[in-house]
Amino acid sequence: MGKAARKKGRKKDAGAPKKVRDVFVGQPFEGLAGEPELIALREFVPSATAPLTLATESDRKVTLGTVLPMAAAAFVRADGQAFLGMQVQTRSSDISRDLGRALKWALNAEPGDVLSVADTITPPAEGERLQDLLDPKAELETTLHKDFSWWLPEDTEPEGEVALSLERANAAIMPTERLGTGAYWVDAGERAHLRWVRPEPETWVLQALARLSAAGELGLGEGSRYAGSFRAHGLLVPVWDLDREAHAREWAEPAEQLGARLNKALDSLDDEPLNTAERRARDGLIGRQLTLR
Template identity: 60%
Template sequence: MGKKTRAKAATAGENPRRPCPCGSGKRYKACHGAGDDVIVTRPFQGLAAECDLIAMREFLPSATAPLPLREPGDAPVTLATVLPGAAAAVVRPDGSILLGMQVQAHSGDLSADVAKALRWAQQAEPGSALPVVGPGVVGELVRLQDLIDPDAPLDVTVHTDFGWWIPPSEDGAEPAPDVVAALERANKVIMPTEPVAAPGVRAAYWVDTGSKAHLRWVRPEPEEALLAALARLQARGELALAEGARYAGSFRAHGLLVPVWDLDRELHPKEWVEPVAAFAERLDTALAEDRPLSDAERRARDALAGKQITLR
């Protein structure tokens, strides 16, 4: 992603030497206080919902989750993967707010973009839509970390279609033909996806891409620690979820790793709950080990690092 110019977030009287509230560790004047955007590589750091947010941004086709605001307003706010027209925000006629995660990013800080869309929606008229978070949505730097409960995970609901786009009509009127057509087009490209609800497991999803089935699992650990743990399991021959479920590689997504396994398409998603729970226990054990990697484990780590793809 290239740099894009936007208005400075600093307002008169702010101290440019203070730490930037994005958590980058840089001074404000060298980060969000600069004229050009700085890429925040881990935009949702510090939130219990970090893995859920990344899944909704990158991997889930149709999903929603109530947004756990620190100060709930009169109108409920729902986070969504994709909104009609890939809008950044929609205010429904009843005043309820939908925020889109899979939108064109304006800045290098996805957390700030979502927060800007929310602030716009809280002041917009019912029936309004924000196509994209652009330079017109400015003000003092506010991030999602400032607006939601940092200790609350998201209660994500995965849908089989985009029927939730169309709210119930009080008068029973049918939706407009163009809305129905857009809904049909969106439904045709959905890849079947289900959460793997194993005990103690979050942000793990089974998906059928048409030719293969996969498990995609957003992990909260720092990349170096997780890669070392996976390498220990690989060296012990314990990296596969089960027979016929091989480790395929991992994505780098917004500062975290997302390990991926190829699965047997003939098995129902619920049949992977026990293998994933058993793997979670093996992974926790490997993460707790603090001894240096052996030669075999270092070779395994290097091989695993070669199977990573960075999402931007």
């Protein structure tokens, strides 16, 4: 290659846009008060909605939904009500950015518009994550639904693909009850479960669970047992197997008592390190972990 050609090539390279590195975000909802609820709605709650509190004033209200028709990223109903979907078809390395882009779309879309897939390709930019668009201190006020009729305005009959999607979605719903922030009773068929998204760092939660386990206080009473835990979007989700013959409300008080014991164990970690038995219990708990991304 001649000198002129090399010089021309250098000029072309110098003017080329810089490639932005897309880094995986392991805890995409960090900093939001609703983090445990967001993870629960993303991972295992079948049909639920929660109004979003935006960081700035907007004429349009947006409601967060677990699943939208055809697993869309967002849509605006014929009556102008906008919805943002948590359980979607695709994702990038940063779920918060995906949701933020879909939220910005929903704020400006017309009634009847549907965003099938959020933009997961465009390089990151400032001000497009949920942390930028939502009030970070606002808790999510989640409402559970027995079906997906909330997809449609009142007194509206579903048609075409929406009707088929609604029928399939309704058929897949597992009975679910909310027992507290990030804590859900789910009837999975052969047995029921309590899945509890904990907001504390994983290491702390494991140590607190180990302390309860060593003391024989890790269960919710007769008909329950600690099953293990999984990681989801940076937080730990302990899971208990429950006797499904007992109604969800019968586990509400035991879950509240367990939460109090767990909080007490968490508070004790600053002053009292784990003893030998508790460390063995922690090692056993670590062996029963899975990771969801």
